[in-house]
Amino acid sequence: MANNLQDAAIELEKAIRESNEYQSLKDSYDKVNADPSAKSMFDNFRNIQIQLQQKQMSGQEITQEEVDQAQKTVALVQQHELISKLMADEQKMSEVITDLNKTIMKPLEDLYGAAE
Amino acid sequence: MANNLQDAAIELEKAIRESNEYQSLKDSYDKVNADPSAKSMFDNFRNIQIQLQQKQMSGQEITQEEVDQAQKTVALVQQHELISKLMADEQKMSEVITDLNKTIMKPLEDLYGAAE
Numbered sequence A, B: 001m002a003n004n005l006q007d008a009a010i011e012l013e014k015a016i017r018e019s020n021e022y023q024s025l026k027d028s029y030d031k032v033n034a035d036p037s038a039k040s041m042f043d044n045f046r047n048i049q050i051q052l053q054q055k056q057m058s059g060q061e062i063t064q065e066e067v068d069q070a071q072k073t074v075a076l077v078q079q080h081e082l083i084s085k086l087m088a089d090e091q092k093m094s095e096v097i098t099d100l101n102k103t104i105m106k107p108l109e110d111l112y113g114a115a116e
């Protein structure tokens, strides 16, 4: 990769690290990890999410019981102040990354959009 | 999104547009589009690729006949100078984007990798 591309990517990486969204997410993540009961609740929630995603991606059917269980777990973790803050911060960070990706993909969109 | 994040993303977008990889891809793409027989061969190839991808993603079985047909089409388009140049340029651009994404995702990797 050419130097000016790499430099621009590193500048963007730096801007991400310095952003309020990233700093807030880091703070929320550290707080959950420092609280054993919050951490165990959050890890359990993440594991259930990952399992359901893997089932979905491999084409396995997800039972109504599993859906109910997942919804209960979401409702439970959302009542935990530290975890709900972390999840909200993850959502905001994810929106930032989506916006950045849109900007970066614009040159290719312009190219492939032009011939239609 | 904060201004410094947006500015850094726009700088990166500019660096992508000005990169040799993008300029070369654009040139190859324009040449294929300007050549009706190359364009029709390339469109046909892309359509076969997209159909197979969609089948795969929806969990449908891909027959041996379809695999053979796809391989024949790849072999055919690779013999076309303009198309093989375009495909090579697409591959290089895709590597650039992958590298950029790795850099941009580093802050999040550092965060989630730290607690394990």
Ligand SMILES: [Ca+2]
Pocket: A111, A112, A113, A114, A115, A116
């Ligand atoms: Ca197009």
Ligand SMILES: [Ca+2]
Pocket: B111, B112, B113, B114, B115, B116
């Ligand atoms: Ca981790």
